[in-house]
Amino acid sequence: MNWRPCAGTSRKPRARVNAAIRRFFARRGVLEVETPVLSGGAPLDPGVESWCASAPGGASGYLQTSPEYPMKRLLADGSGDIYQIARVFRGEERGRRHNPEFTLLEWYRQGYDDGRLMDEVLDLVQAVAAEDRAWARPVGTATRVAYAELFRGELGLDPLTCSAVQCARAAHEAGLELTGNLDRDGWLDALMALVLAPRFPRDRLTFIVDYPESQAILARSNPRAVGYASRFELYWGDLELANGFHELTDPAVFLKRREADRARRERQEQPIPEADEYFAQAMQSGLPDCSGVALGIDRLLMRLLDVDDITGVIDFPWGRA
């Protein structure tokens, strides 16, 4: 047992990053908001698992995996542009780049499409990185690579039509020996995380844009590419920093995707949390046209301070918390 905090050198930088973020949004007229950490419902997205919390009297709820649902309820209520620095919790995610509890910066911009929001993400990262001359800064500007182009160019795979067998072969050729049954999206995740991301230029920012619609989550369908969604991710080197959408506003599509997620959870024997019906109602009532993004503050700090392990930027990581 060791009671002492373990991320001492990152404590002041973290405070400066938070202050810089608040200045950035104050200047741009984006409102800081707070929403509950504990909710009665949770997303059914099979890629994230919620922590459950229970009170001695029998009440129970879920710790948020992101503040997305309540923030969208604010948007549907006419809040206008908003941001939040939120503590979020995700399943058993624990490793060099994962702590089950971490900090997300999430923000929404009305009338922005995903391209315009990416410009702002880049502005924010560069503004924060410029806070302290001792911090690392991304080299040059960010490149934007379409998901499909990346898979075709690097692996010769078409992400919409490739079979699991073709993916397995591409993985094998790239030196990835993988055990476990994966469907196409599982394979695409494996190839992205374990083969492609490590090839991204180390000191640079890379946006991967236009994810397959099967991985749209709450992004709208892409008007420019059939079968793809207006979803992007930002990487600094091989480290995933942010995930953003031109937000889905069609409630019928939302309900259809939620049912598909539920079916998938059943098939894979994952827990099925209570759905968040407040959010579903807000979607029905009408989410304004907007784009939103969530950016991992701990990951950003890792890159700014050139730290390889997330426990280097979190004083009391899970296991010592």
Added chain:
Amino acid sequence: MATYSTSEFKAGLKILLDGDPQVIVENEFVKPGKGQAFNRVRVRNLRTGRVLEKTFKSGESVEAADVMDTDMQYLYTDGEFWHFMVPDTYEQYAVGEAALGDTAQWLKEQDICTVTLWNGEPLSVMPPNFVELKIVQCDPGVRGDTAQGGTKPATLETGAVVKVPLFVEEGETVKVDTRSGEYVSRV
């Protein structure tokens, strides 16, 4: 048959892979924020010593390797095999060179070692963390000579060569940390 889930993976865990017992050297959790989770592990084959990288879909299970660590006393070598005995049962095991590896250089008769058995066959031998061995050869110490950080090589009775401080002389017995191969003190 015992199995381990990927959520139990950690360094030191012994699993059966490709028919061989392997020990996890490093376990890394990899997951796209919204996607499928994986465990990427580096494993060392306990039979061949080969290190490999493997990736598992998180949630998969693997068979545990029936590997047991047993304390045994080192008896002697006949040149081909090194013979060990379980003190309580007098049961004896002959260990070949492949399983013994670098450990041979630390083995002194009657020392207690940890012998790893897989299905009853010796896989590897861990010497005691500290051994006390006599220096059979080293140059006389030259006081004040710090050109090499104040150490000189010394050959021990088992054949191991360790760096010792200049004041240590041939014929003396020294304590050595076998994990680092470093001199600890004079005995």
